[in-house]
Amino acid sequence: MFIAYLTTLLSTAYKVPGEIDPQKSFMELDVDSLSLAELGAHLEDELGVSVEEEELSAVTTVAELAELLEARGAVIPA
Secondary structure (H helix, E strand, O other), X not given: OHHHHHHHHHHHOOOOOOOXXXXXXXXXXXXOHHHHHHHHHHHHHHHOOOOOHHHHHHOOEHHHHHHHHXXXXXXXXX
16 A cells, blocks of 8 residues: 555656666665655655654665555555
8 A cells, every 4th residue: 555655656756767666775766865855754744654864764665665654554645
């Protein structure tokens, strides 16, 4: 559920081109540290879940970030 949300967000808001493989690292997807910081702020605003910059640096793939969001009890807005 969060993988689809994150891949859509990355392709639309962050203009990551092509099909996003959730197992690829953010580096492989050309998502830089500034974009990751913006993503963290976006997730906090949109999902009400705080994801610190250090946590985003430690989470290397879309799949890992999806797991973190799920563990935090995040809810995708309707």
